Amino acid sequence: MNVHDTEYMASLLEKAGYVQTRFPQEADIYLINTCAVRQKAEEKVYSLLGRLKFLKRKRPNLIIGVGGCVAQKEAERIMAKMPHVDLVFGTHQIYRLLEFIEKIREKKERICCIDFNYELEPPCDLFPIPRESSVRAYITIMQGCNNFCTYCIVPYVRGREVSRKSEQILAEAQRLIDRGVKEIILLGQNVNSYGQDRTDEISFPELLRRLDKLPGLKRLRFITSHPKDISPELIQAFGELETLCEQIHLPVQSGSDRILKRMGRKYTRSDYLRKIEALRKVCPNIAITTDLIVGFPGETDADFRQTLSLLEEVQFDAIFAFKYSDRPPAKAVSFPDKIDEKTKAERLTEVLNLQKPITEKKNKAKEGKILEVLLDTHSKRNPDQVAGRTRCNRIVNVQAGLEFIGKLVEVKTKEALPHSLRGEVVKVLG
Numbered sequence: 001m002n003v004h005d006t007e008y009m010a011s012l013l014e015k016a017g018y019v020q021t022r023f024p025q026e027a028d029i030y031l032i033n034t035c036a037v038r039q040k041a042e043e044k045v046y047s048l049l050g051r052l053k054f055l056k057r058k059r060p061n062l063i064i065g066v067g068g069c070v071a072q073k074e075a076e077r078i079m080a081k082m083p084h085v086d087l088v089f090g091t092h093q094i095y096r097l098l099e100f101i102e103k104i105r106e107k108k109e110r111i112c113c114i115d116f117n118y119e120l121e122p123p124c125d126l127f128p129i130p131r132e133s134s135v136r137a138y139i140t141i142m143q144g145c146n147n148f149c150t151y152c153i154v155p156y157v158r159g160r161e162v163s164r165k166s167e168q169i170l171a172e173a174q175r176l177i178d179r180g181v182k183e184i185i186l187l188g189q190n191v192n193s194y195g196q197d198r199t200d201e202i203s204f205p206e207l208l209r210r211l212d213k214l215p216g217l218k219r220l221r222f223i224t225s226h227p228k229d230i231s232p233e234l235i236q237a238f239g240e241l242e243t244l245c246e247q248i249h250l251p252v253q254s255g256s257d258r259i260l261k262r263m264g265r266k267y268t269r270s271d272y273l274r275k276i277e278a279l280r281k282v283c284p285n286i287a288i289t290t291d292l293i294v295g296f297p298g299e300t301d302a303d304f305r306q307t308l309s310l311l312e313e314v315q316f317d318a319i320f321a322f323k324y325s326d327r328p329p330a331k332a333v334s335f336p337d338k339i340d341e342k343t344k345a346e347r348l349t350e351v352l353n354l355q356k357p358i359t360e361k362k363n364k365a366k367e368g369k370i371l372e373v374l375l376d377t378h379s380k381r382n383p384d385q386v387a388g389r390t391r392c393n394r395i396v397n398v399q400a401g402l403e404f405i406g407k408l409v410e411v412k413t414k415e416a417l418p419h420s421l422r423g424e425v426v427k428v429l430g
C-alpha cells in the first residue's frame with residue numbers, strides 16, 4: 001500500500017510539472033512516505049530525518065515532507081522536535097499534497113495536517129501512473145481497518161474501513177488495462193471486508209467477478225486477507241475466475257488458539273485450517289503464504305510449538321515472520337507478560353529454519369514444469385536476463401532480451417533456487 005501511495009504522490013507531482021531526480025541531494029522537495037507497522041521502520045524514519053537536517057542547512061529552500069503512518073502517529077513530536085521538517089501529512093491527506101506544497105512555497109509556513117477524512121474519494125483523473133512496471137499495477141479498493149488486533153497499529157494510523165465505489169475501481173482498472181497493464185493487484189488492509197461499510201456496494205467476490213470480465217485483463221490478485229472474512233463465495237472464485245491467480249496471502253500470525261484469542265484475531269487454528277483445506281479443494285495448485293508473529297506477550301513454549309506444528313501441517317509456500325514489538329497505542333502494549341528479546345530471536349530463527357526446506361521443496365516441485373510468466377523487469381543480478389512472476393507469484397529469471405519485458409510467456413523451468421526459479425521461454429502468449 002505504501003508503494004502505491006508513493007506512486008500516487010509521484011503522479012500528482014509529475015502532473016504539476018515536477019520531475020524526479022536521481023540524486024536526492026539535488027531535490028527541491030524531499031518527501032518521505034513512512035511505515036509504522038514495526039518499530040524498526042519507524043526508527044529508520046527518525047534516522048533519515050536526522051540526516052536531512054544537514055541538507056536543509058545547506059539548502060534552506062528545500063521542502064521536507066513526511067507522510068504516511070509515522071506522520072499520522074508522530075505528527076506532534078515531528079513538528080515540535082524537527083523544525084527542518086516543513087510538512088507532516090497523514091494517511092488521508094495524500095490527495096492534498098500539491099495544495100500543501102504550494103502553501104509552503106507561498107507563505108513560508110510549516111503545515112501539519114493529519115485529519116481522517118472518511119468522505120474522500122480520490123478524483124478519477126488522478127489515477128496514479130504505474131511507475132515501476134507498465135504491465136503490473138495496484139489499485140487501492142479500501143483503506144483502514146475495523147479489526148483492532150491487539151498488536152496492530154493500523155486502525156489507529158489508517159482509520160476505519162472505507163471502501164471505494166466499485167464503479168470507480170472498475171473505471172480505474174479499465175484505464176490501466178487500456179495503457180497496457182496486464183496484471184492488477186487490489187490493495188486494502190482487509191480486502192475481504194470490501195463493501196461492508198457501505199449499503200450501496202457489491203461484495204468483494206462480486207467485485208472480483210466484474211473485474212475478471214474486463215476485456216484485456218490477464219491477471220488479478222489481491223492483498224491482504226483476514227482469515228475470518230474469507231467467505232465460501234470468495235473461495236469459490238478461485239475455482240471459477242480465469243484471471244484470478246492461484247495465490248493467496250493469508251496471515252495466520254500464530255498456531256496457538258490461546259495466542260490467537262489474545263491477539264484478537266477472531267478465528268481458531270481449526271477455522272484457519274478448514275479454510276486452507278477448502279481453498280486447496282477448489283484450487284489444488286494455489287500457493288499460500290502467511291505472516292507470523294513470534295514472541296507475542298504471554299507466548300509459552302507450548303504455544304510456540306503450536307505455531308511450528310501449524311507450519312508443518314499447512315506447508316506454506318513462503319512465510320514472513322517477525323518478532324513481536326510494542327506498537328503504542330495498540331492494546332498488547334499494556335499486556336504484562338512480555339517475552340524477552342533473546343527468546344524472541346531464538347523463536348524467529350527456529351521458525352525460519354523450519355520453513356526454509358518447505359519453501360525449497362515447494363520451489364523444487366516446479367522444476368521442469370511449463371509455467372505462465374509475466375515478464376516485467378530486468379534481472380537484478382544478470383543484465384542478460386529478464387524476470388517476472390508466475391501466476392503463483394514465484395519469481396522466474398529467463399535468458400532473454402529487454403524486448404521481452406511486458407510479455408506474457410510460457411517458461412520451462414530448469415532450476416529451482418531458494419527464492420526463485422530459472423528457466424527458458426518456450427512460447428510467447430502476448
Ligand code: SF4
Binds near residue numbers: 145146147153154226
Ligand atoms: S486485520 Fe490486519 S490491519 Fe487490521 S488490525 Fe488486524 S493485523 Fe492490523
